[in-house]
Amino acid sequence: MVSPSYYLTLSAILFGLGVIGFLFKRNIITLFMSIELMLNAVNLAFVTFSRQWGELSGQVYVFFVIIVAAAEAAVGLAIILLLARNRQTLNVERINLLKL
Amino acid sequence: MLPAATDYYRLLPEILAAVFGTIVMLLEPFLRREHKAALSWLGMLGAAAALGAAVLVRSDAGPAFFHLIQADPFTFFLRLLIYATALLVMLAARAYLDRENLPHGEFYALVLLGSVGMGVMAAAAELVTVFIGLEISSLSTYILASYRREALRANESALKYFLLGSFATAFFLFGVALVYGATGTARLEQVAEGVASVLLLKLGLALVFIGLAFKVASAPFHVWTPDVYEGAPAPVTALLSTAPKAAAFAVLLRIAGTVLPATLLWFWVLWGSAALTMFVGNLAALVQSNVKRMLAYSSIAHAGYILVALAAGTEAAYAAALYYLAAYALMKLGAFTLVAHLAGRGERRLTLEDYAGLARREPVVAATLSLYLLSLLGLPLTAGFLGKFYVFVAGLRAELLGLVVLAAVNTLLGAYYYLRVILYMYFREPDPTYEHAAREPVPAGTGLVLAATAAGTLLLGIFPGHLMRIAELAAASFR
Numbered sequence: 001m002v003s004p005s006y007y008l009t010l011s012a013i014l015f016g017l018g019v020i021g022f023l024f025k026r027n028i029i030t031l032f033m034s035i036e037l038m039l040n041a042v043n044l045a046f047v048t049f050s051r052q053w054g055e056l057s058g059q060v061y062v063f064f065v066i067i068v069a070a071a072e073a074a075v076g077l078a079i080i081l082l083l084a085r086n087r088q089t090l091n092v093e094r095i096n097l098l099k100l
Numbered sequence: 101m102l103p104a105a106t107d108y109y110r111l112l113p114e115i116l117a118a119v120f121g122t123i124v125m126l127l128e129p130f131l132r133r134e135h136k137a138a139l140s141w142l143g144m145l146g147a148a149a150a151l152g153a154a155v156l157v158r159s160d161a162g163p164a165f166f167h168l169i170q171a172d173p174f175t176f177f178l179r180l181l182i183y184a185t186a187l188l189v190m191l192a193a194r195a196y197l198d199r200e201n202l203p204h205g206e207f208y209a210l211v212l213l214g215s216v217g218m219g220v221m222a223a224a225a226e227l228v229t230v231f232i233g234l235e236i237s238s239l240s241t242y243i244l245a246s247y248r249r250e251a252l253r254a255n256e257s258a259l260k261y262f263l264l265g266s267f268a269t270a271f272f273l274f275g276v277a278l279v280y281g282a283t284g285t286a287r288l289e290q291v292a293e294g295v296a297s298v299l300l301l302k303l304g305l306a307l308v309f310i311g312l313a314f315k316v317a318s319a320p321f322h323v324w325t326p327d328v329y330e331g332a333p334a335p336v337t338a339l340l341s342t343a344p345k346a347a348a349f350a351v352l353l354r355i356a357g358t359v360l361p362a363t364l365l366w367f368w369v370l371w372g373s374a375a376l377t378m379f380v381g382n383l384a385a386l387v388q389s390n391v392k393r394m395l396a397y398s399s400i401a402h403a404g405y406i407l408v409a410l411a412a413g414t415e416a417a418y419a420a421a422l423y424y425l426a427a428y429a430l431m432k433l434g435a436f437t438l439v440a441h442l443a444g445r446g447e448r449r450l451t452l453e454d455y456a457g458l459a460r461r462e463p464v465v466a467a468t469l470s471l472y473l474l475s476l477l478g479l480p481l482t483a484g485f486l487g488k489f490y491v492f493v494a495g496l497r498a499e500l501l502g503l504v505v506l507a508a509v510n511t512l513l514g515a516y517y518y519l520r521v522i523l524y525m526y527f528r529e530p531d532p533t534y535e536h537a538a539r540e541p542v543p544a545g546t547g548l549v550l551a552a553t554a555a556g557t558l559l560l561g562i563f564p565g566h567l568m569r570i571a572e573l574a575a576a577s578f579r
Contacts, residue, residue, distance in 0.1 A: 008281075015274055022267055031263055038270035042277050049281035058280060061228050065273065068235045072266055075239050079246050079262050083255045095256050098327040 007048040014041035028080050028090045032073075039069045103165055110164035110171035112153040113179050114219040117186075120146025121212030128205030136204040140194045140545075143208025147187035147215070154179035161577075163225065167287055170225035174422075177574035178222035178350045181426055185343040185433060186215040188549050192437040193335040195543030199445055200333070202247060211339065214240030218347035225358075227276040227286040227308070230351050234272065234315070237344050238265050244339065245332040251446075257331025264314065264324040272311025278304030288358045295361070305362045308355070309369060315348035318407055319376040322400045326384070329396035334440030334447060337392065341399045341436065342429040349406060349425060353418055356410060357578030363413060370411035371503060378404030378510040385517045392439055392450050394517055395432070398476060401514060402428050408507050409491045412498035418575035420490035423568055427475070427483035427560055434553030435472040438465065441546050455521060457530035461539055466525045468554050475557045477518040478511050483560035490568070 014037055021034030043062045050058025084090055108115065124142050131139070154176055161172045190208050197204050217236025224230040242265065246258030280286050282300035283293070295301050310321065317325040329337045355362050356370075381401030388394035406428075409421035442458075442465070443449050459466040475482035488511065495504040530536055542550070560567060 015270075018270070022263075028259070028263070035263070035266045035270055038267075039273065042270065042273045045274065045277040045281065049277065049284075052281070053284040055284060057286070061277075061280070061286070064228060064232060068232070071239055072235065075242050076262050076266065079242060079255070079258050082246060082249060083259050086250070086252055086255055095259065097253050097256050098260075098331050 004048050004052050007044060011041045011044040011048065014038075014044065026091050026093055028083075028092055031092065032076055032080065036069060036073070039065060101166070106160070106162075107164040107169075110157055110160065110162065111169055111223070112157055113150040113183065114216045114223070116153050117146055117150040117183065117212050117219065118216045120149060121209045121216065124205055124212065125209040128209070131205070137194060137198065139205045139208055140190055143190045143212055144187055146208075146212050147183050147190060150183040150215070150219070151180065151187065154183065167289070168226045168229045169220075169223045171223060172574075172577040173570070174350070174354065174574040174577040175223045177422055177426075177570055178346060179219055180570075181346050181429055182215050182218045182222065182343045185339065185346075185429055186211050188433055188437075188552065189335055189339045189343075191545045192338070192433075192440070192549040194545045196333070196335050196440055196546075200248060200447075202333075207244070207247065210240045210244050214244070214339075215343060218343050221347040222350040224351070225288050225354070227279060227288070231269070231273055231276060233347070234269060234351075237347060238269065241336070241340055241344060244336045245328060247333050247336060251331075253331040254333060255331075257328045260324050261328040261332075268311050268314030268321070270311075271307050271314075275304045275307025275309075275311060278307065280304075288355060292360050298361075301361055302365055305355075305359070305365055306369075308362075309352075309366060312348050312352050313373060316345050316352065316403050316406075317377075317400050318373050318403050319380040319400070322377065322380060322403075325400055326393050326396040329399070330390065330393045334392065334436055334443060337396075338433050338436035338440070341396070341432050345399075345403065346425045346429060349410075349421065352410060353421060354578070356413065357418060357575075367411065367413065370407055370413075371500070374404050374407035374411050374503060375506050376404075377401070377407060378507060380404075382510050382513040382517075386513065388517070389452050390450050391452060391455065391521065392436075392443075394521075395435055395439065398514065398517070399428075399432060401510060402432075402476070404510070405488060405491055405507055408495050408500070408503055411503060412491075412495045412500055414494060414498050415572075415575045415579075417491070417494035417498060418578070419568065419571040420487070420494045422571040422574055423490055423564070424487035426567060426571075427487040427557070430553045430556040430560065431472045431475045431482075431484055434550055434557065435469065435476070437546060437549050437553070438469050438472070441465075441540075441542060444540070452521065452524050453531060453534055454536065455524045456528040456534075457536075458525040461536075465542065468550055470522050470525065471554055471557060473518040473521055475561070477515050481558070481561050483557045483564075486561055486564045 018034045018038035046058045046061045158176045214237050217233045220233030242262045245261045248254040282297045314321040381397050385397035409417040475484035478484045478488040
């Protein structure tokens with residue numbers, strides 16, 4: 001059996017990649033995909049821990065996360081679509097009416 | 101193992117709000133255009149039903165749904181706060197939606213469904229349930245932020261809110277996963293028992309804190325707040341700055357109150373975050389010329405004061421934090437509702453210059469706004485003063501002298517920008533070359549909200565006893 005620590009390391013790496021992608025990429029869709037990557041890293045962690053503890057609730061949590069991620073995608077893509085239609089751009093640096 | 105009737109009963113406020121939200125949404129397509137505004141009555145009825153249910157359930161405290169939900173006096177306090185806020189927001193929004201020519205039905209449905217999420221957050225006794233509530237509330241408010249679909253600023257506000265909000269949620273969720281990994285449970289009461297890895301638990305709790313710090317807009321995770329609050333439609337800003345923030349604070353309070361490792365680990369984090377949040381909010385607010393943006397920074401500063409109470413960590417401090425949340429919700433709701441009214445069609449009149457000489461043109465409106473501002477500043481006889489007073493006293497009792505001194509310094513800083521608006525309204529002659537807005541009568545719904553919040557601000561400032569008792573009871577439910 002593969003040790004759970006490998007899965008956890010993979011999960012941490014995926015989460016880290018998501019964070020890096022979110023912070024350094026400029027395309028809105030890429031930012032959104034980075035967030036999805038982070039959520040999936042969490043799913044992997046949940047499943048691993050669930051296996052480690054010999055308890056099922058961790059796997060049930062994953063279903064909740066998947067459903068919520070889907071709902072989030074629906075709302076998020078609608079907002080992105082609205083913005084793309086009104087502004088003709090998907091670059092976050094050009095979305096700067098409100099000063100940061 | 102099936103949920104019993106008591107389980108549903110203890111979640112009744114949220115169930116009612118969800119049912120009414122769904123009915124509003126289902127009815128909307130069947131109504132003719134001119135009748136759609138009537139949905140606001142149904143929406144408000146939903147919020148009122150949830151409020152009534154919260155009072156009804158109060159006497160039957162206890163866990164529900166296998167300890168995922170905890171209906172206790174703490175939950176009761178926050179349910180009152182959240183559903184009352186939702187009610188007032190819907191009442192004020194009707195005239196706004198008419199003025200901006202926006203659809204009615206979805207707005208009320210989203211406010212109700214969002215408040216379901218906030219109610220779940222307040223009642224949740226388990227971290228994944230918190231996550232579900234957080235997402236229900238966030239998804240509704242993302243849509244509300246982009247409600248003025250044609251306005252570029254609202255689009256941008258919604259995008260920033262969505263991206264940074266989901267980013268923060270991912271952190272929160274990873275934290276939950278680590279806590280689960282460290283302890284084998286996500287139930288708050290059991291988290292402290294049977295810890296397999298202390299390091300993992302600490303890391304998890306730190307990530308949970310980051311996620312929630314984003315939601316309460318505390319520094320250094322506040323960068324989204326001014327942009328989102330400025331760009332979102334003003335009634336939505338009124339909602340965003342009060343109810344979801346209170347719900348996120350509720351989660352922080354519940355974790356700090358029930359999970360001992362979190363209390364110990366978070367102390368310096370809360371200390372530092374409180375100090376930084378107050379300074380960032382107040383210093384940035386000093387230089388704002390846009391009143392809506394200034395109020396956004398002021399709400400960051402107020403999150404800092406509440407964090408002072410959290411850092412103090414005593415029962416009295418938690419009661420003070422709850423009292424502060426209620427007082428803060430009243431004045432912010434009133435202030436943003438008034439800003440929404442004065443901004444005029446398309447929300448174009450938001451600068452200080454638009455407020456010059458307002459006292460002569462509209463004395464009552466100017467006096468009401470002054471009341472909110474003085475309460476935000478913390479002048480005696482207002483709710484804001486007593487909120488600060490309770491927090492400072494609790495901080496001193498917990499021997500946080502340094503932090504309380506910093507908070508007092510910040511109160512003085514805040515005086516500058518609150519008083520500046522009042523100065524503009526009363527003593528500044530309007531620039532004759534500047535084209536001021538035509539005077540518009542205050543719509544009935546807006547007027548009612550203003551009267552309620554102004555009366556509440558004064559009442560809580562003069563007779564705090566009753567609310568403070570409920571807050572003390574609420575804070576005692578962690579024992």
